[in-house]
Amino acid sequence: MLAAAACAAGLPACALLADPPQTAAIVAAPPAGLPPRFERVEVPFFPQTPYHCGPAALATVLADAGLPADLDRLADAVFLPAREGSLQLEMLGAARRQGGVATVLPGELEALLREVVAGHAVVVLENRGLGFAPLWHYAVLVGYDLPARELVFRSGTLEREVLSLRTFEHLWARSGRWALAVLPPGRLPATAHEKEAVDGALGFGRVAAPAALVPAWRAVTTRWPDNLLAALGLGNALFAAGDAAAAAAVFEAAARRHDSAVAWNNLALTRQGLGDRAGALEAARRAVERAQAVEPAWLPAARQTQHELEAEAEAEAR
DSSP: OOOOOOOOSSOOSSOOOSOOHHHHHHHHSOOTTOOSEEEOTTSOOOOOOTTOHHHHHHHHHHHHTTSOOOHHHHHHHHOBTTTTBOOHHHHHHHHHHTTOEEEEOOSOHHHHHHHHHTTOOEEEEEEOSBTTBOOEEEEEEEEEETTTTEEEEEETTEEEEEEEHHHHHHHHHTTTSOEEEEEOTTOOOTTOOHHHHHHHHHHHHTTSOHHHHHHHHHHHHHHOTTOHHHHHHHHHHHHHTTOHHHHHHHHHHHHHHHOOHHHHHHHHHHHHHTTOHHHHHHHHHHHHHHHHHTOGGGHHHHHHHHHHHHHHHHHHHO
């Protein structure tokens, strides 16, 4: 779902009486390990201008993470005049261009509370209109009070907007429960799922320099050491940053852990660059064997690497 936030100023007039499911669950059994009340009063505030709730929310979380947060530049980057708002894709891209790793969070109220306690301001998308007449709005969650059943936001022109849990859940559910954390490379949201963390690093890699991408991938591999894509991302980032020896170590560990054709092939190429021709040829042959057995999509690349290494060895032997 892609929504352009039109930055609603107020709440719908209809009464929201029934507790939606996540609110009811939290009220019945407050999440373990969370304080009953918590508020990050230090989170900066960027009051929005008309239709600019997206840029204002993004500036808030960027500044909170210690990253550049030029509101005018962000408005130029994410605001779509034809839609009078900002799409989630623009929000993700702009955060990454400012040096932040943007990660979509689980659509769970408990996850939002845990992020706040972990020290992370969270962008949320609300629909303050109706299903047939949506009115999208970005806000930033900075605190909560469970006994009072309230959440605290930086929102629009309000530095401290308070909404009930049930009201927020109704508005958030209408947006597909979309939430976003933006953190410096090397830090991960406390509640990020594996797929979304990998997606966040992949998206960051489209705009980031290799030196910045290394800590982003290292954070993912530290939390999920069995993720092959993250290991390949880290190895590629290390190689691009000029640390071929570290890249070779990452590729070798991934190749042995997963017996992956692409990891063996990357290891072969990296060893070749390091001058280890025997080791490179061994890895290339392992890549071909694995590709022939179960990864046929990588067979052409693996065979090409093996052929080049064998030709190089023959030329040197003459």
